[in-house]
Amino acid sequence: xxxxxxxxxxxxxxxxxxxxxxxxxxxxxxxxxxxxxxxxxxxxxxxxxxxxxxxxxxxxxxxxxxxxxxxxxxxxxxxxxxxxxxxxxxxxxxxxxxxxxxxxxxxxxxxxxxxxxxxxxxxxxxxxxxxxxxxxxxxxxxxxxxxxxxxxxxxxxxxxxxxxxxxxxxxxxxxxxxxxxxxxxxxxxxxxxxxxxxxxxxxxxxxxxxxxxxxxxxxxxxxxxxxxxxxxxxxxxxxxxxxxxxxxxxxxxxxxxxxxxxxxxxxxxxxxxxxxxxxxxxxxxxxxxxxxxxx
Ligand SMILES: Nc1ncnc2c1ncn2[C@@H]1O[C@H](COP(=O)(O)OP(=O)(O)OP(=O)(O)O)[C@@H](O)[C@H]1O
Ligand SMILES: [Mg+2]
Numbered sequence: 001x002x003x004x005x006x007x008x009x010x011x012x013x014x015x016x017x018x019x020x021x022x023x024x025x026x027x028x029x030x031x032x033x034x035x036x037x038x039x040x041x042x043x044x045x046x047x048x049x050x051x052x053x054x055x056x057x058x059x060x061x062x063x064x065x066x067x068x069x070x071x072x073x074x075x076x077x078x079x080x081x082x083x084x085x086x087x088x089x090x091x092x093x094x095x096x097x098x099x100x101x102x103x104x105x106x107x108x109x110x111x112x113x114x115x116x117x118x119x120x121x122x123x124x125x126x127x128x129x130x131x132x133x134x135x136x137x138x139x140x141x142x143x144x145x146x147x148x149x150x151x152x153x154x155x156x157x158x159x160x161x162x163x164x165x166x167x168x169x170x171x172x173x174x175x176x177x178x179x180x181x182x183x184x185x186x187x188x189x190x191x192x193x194x195x196x197x198x199x200x201x202x203x204x205x206x207x208x209x210x211x212x213x214x215x216x217x218x219x220x221x222x223x224x225x226x227x228x229x230x231x232x233x234x235x236x237x238x239x240x241x242x243x244x245x246x247x248x249x250x251x252x253x254x255x256x257x258x259x260x261x262x263x264x265x266x267x268x269x270x271x272x273x274x275x276x277x278x279x280x281x282x283x284x285x286x287x288x289x290x291x292x293x294x295x
């Protein structure tokens with residue numbers, strides 16, 4: 001190895017703390033399972049297999065990310081989990097119930113700002129609660145608690161146009177969590193934010209996740225973001241979208257931005273880069289591939 005290269009630990013090597021945490025996660029009940037998920041789109045130009053036989057399970061309160069190159073089917077996957085689309089083959093189960101459409105057990109936060117511009121921040125968060133038939137005063141109380149959790153209690157009466165991009169996404173997170181979903185589905189939620197805001201949103205999200213009983217399925221194409229946030233990372237390959245590897249992140253919790261330069265962090269990033277950008281790895285991956293289901 002040339003002397004200007006860092007000697008990194010193996011991304012497969014886990015410290016005792018990480019081993020303990022991951023085995024504790026494996027003991028938990030399964031919240032979501034995807035079994036043989038395939039989605040083909042038919043068009044005049046022919047058939048596109050966006051996803052091909054995707055299998056994995058997610059445990060209670062796990063933070064799992066899905067990464068992969070553009071067009072590998074990440075958004076297709078999360079839309080299927082959300083019940084906004086139907087698989088060509090396979091099944092998705094949430095808490096042992098098959099997904100047949102959208103449901104209150106899944107909350108969603110997407111990249112675009114999806115707040116109602118004509119409603120105040122507080123009323124945006126109250127919206128789903130009111131739809132569920134909760135009284136105005138109870139919904140208001142809950143909304144203020146959630147806004148407090150995302151650090152926006154002082155902005156309850158502001159309108160979305162008066163907020164920064166990061167603040168809007170924090171309201172979107174509060175709005176999704178106010179309905180107390182089992183799973184929070186996030187599709188590149190910080191993709192439109194500048195690097196600094198994105199960093200602080202990642203730390204914010206981890207604090208929120210630690211405080212709330214929720215499982216998170218997070219889509220990103222940012223490798224560092226996936227490592228920093230997740231317990232496990234599902235790496236998808238493109239054309240057709242398929243699981244290439246599921247990585248158990250060997251970085252200790254609680255996470256801290258200093259860890260971006262730790263050996264385990266860099267080793268994981270290097271592995272992800274080789275899976276996503278280096279076609280050579282695709283033919284070699286068999287020997288190091290892990291089971292799609294946490295054993
Ligand atoms: N409604 C649709 N009709 C036809 N093809 C589609 C449709 N939706 C997605 N696709 C195709 O499926 C594949 C996966 O698309 P998808 O949007 O899920 O990718 P992605 O991983 O989210 O990409 P990005 O990182 O750019 O967001 C692409 O080839 C896309 O063109
Ligand atoms: Mg997408």
